[in-house]
Amino acid sequence: MRRLAFDPRDVIGGLLLLALGVATVIGGEEYAIGTARRMGPGYFPVLLGYICAALGLAVIAKGFIRRLWDEGEMQLPSVRAILGITGSVAAFILAGQHLGLVPAILALVVIGGFVDRGNTPRSIILLAIGVAAGGVALFSYALGIVFRLFPWSY
Amino acid sequence: MDFDNLIAGFGIALTFQNLGYSLLGVFVGNLIGVLPGIGPLAAISILLPVTFGLEPTGALIMLAGIYYGAQYGGATTSILLNIPGVASHAVTCLDGHPMAKQGRPGVAIFTSMYSSFIGACIGIVIMMFFSPFMVKAALSFGPADYFAMMALGLIAASTLAQGSALKSIAMVIVGLLIGAVGTDVQTGQQRFTLGIPELSDGINLVAVATGLFGIADVLANVNRSQGSILTKGKNLALRAMFPTRAEFRFMTKPILRGTGIGAILGILPGTGGTIASFMSYAFEKKISRTPSRFGKGAIEGIAAPEASNNAAAQTAFIPTLTLGVPGDAVMALMLGALIIFGIQPGPRFPAEHPDIFWSLIASFWIGNLLLVLMNIPLIGLWARILLVPYRIMYPAILFFICIGVYSINNSLFDVGLAMAFGLLGYGMNILGFEPAPLLLGYVLGPLMEEHLRRAMLLSRGDPSVFIERPISATLLALCVALIGWSVWSALKPKPPELAVA
Structure with a gap:
């Protein structure tokens, strides 16, 4: 198998997390955010959406640092x-x-x-x-x- | 500690009906646990729907039986096949399998059962004495403290378990998001339901669990694990099972040390049997005068971790039942089941439902005893089941999952949902993400959101409440320390031979 400069597992996974986070933030804007004191139904999910997107970026970054790669190689799905x-x-x-x-x-x-x-x-x-x-x-x-x-x- | 309640609990647990549920639970749990690759999580998720027809006490007794039945069964597979059904038995393979290869599989299995039993018994006693203190402490918990406790549980579970800590924390967040799907309890707003009416009650717990752990497993193993690997089980006759008297004496101390480590780690949020078994194995190896024997069939290498993970399995019920905060994914499933039965675990649970609480404790004892009594004569049968090839087994497993998920709400929509989570779990498996943190996050999500909102309402929107309350401040400081530690251990320079690769 050709050697890649990044771990495809982290890059794919990170991109998916990023997409999920962004989608949540956009989708969550439909719901009232409220204030920190009186949180609306949108507050918690939107907060999580931002965290999710940030973690997605971190996982992508991890995939470009060889030292942080997971063990083994990606198995292709059957x-x-x-x-x-x-x-x-x-x-x-x-x-x-x-x-x-x-x-x-x-x-x-x-x-x-x-x-x-x-x-x-x-x-x-x-x-x-x-x-x-x-x-x-x-x-x-x-x-x-x-x-x-x-x-x-x- | 309340002996009247305990006796009353035994009275309930020993009724013909509940005894039957316990027996059925440990038997089926054991059977499923023996199958390679299926651990307690899959066993409980597949069988959870079956218990919904029962009254809560019977159902809980059966679920608990399935749980430790699968625990005991997993040890058998680790020893005979060198395949750990669950991570918490991975350590048992190290010395259990060599011992089996040396022609003493019976002794290895007996040792694991005996140590599991002792570990579990001590764990139950600790649970009985410790729960009332936990209840008292929990009554002074405010919403901020609960939130911090759950955050600690989630972070500990993802940073201390196997796999990448960063990716596990990401899975916790995804789980929390999945938990947010459905109707918002405080405003009645439908969230992320995509207009699908079936989703307005939230995503079904059983669909999530069976998908992530059952169907994903089938997807990963079909066509891969060919045939059966078991060399015909010899020396599994009853007579060949008992260790020598010297070995009995020799393993007493490792069992007690393992139990101690397991009991403490079981109570702490986020640390469960897996870490306990690894730690006690490492500890035994460190203090042993002959560490070279480890990995070649050392009997204390089986006894200590097995005692440890079963003690942890029992004490893990303490925070789950008295705080309503599960420490790991199995406990999260148990908590989810309780909530489905209309019981909210928490500091008031033992007082409000003493019958359920104490009969559950009594049934732990009965179930563990049943397992030991049952396992010894059944070992030969389990060994034969391991000869059934996976290609025959998985279609039946698939059917059990489908009908089980269907039966909760008589809904084929949920079956489709389980399939979707199966594909998600398979994808996660390929991309190196752990499913257990996701499940934990999913169960805790709604609770965390509720406590967060309540805490912020009480503090009038001032987030400093989380650092002003001593309990919450301590727990959050531990969270920060855990994250700091895992960042440090990931970034610290590795030994050169690994770094080059």
């Missing part, structure tokens, strides 16, 4: 994990909304299961059935959580 896991949870939400708990669990485990390359279609299907059966028994029957099971149940 796109497969991000897309797969987010997709599986999104499928759980959508299927849960429109179809019911059982389809939601099957969607979650099947989509989520494929993220790991070691899983075979057969093991994923068996796992999905197992989790669905156990999950319904535990949460719907034993703990009584309200969640319709199938599209045709209510």
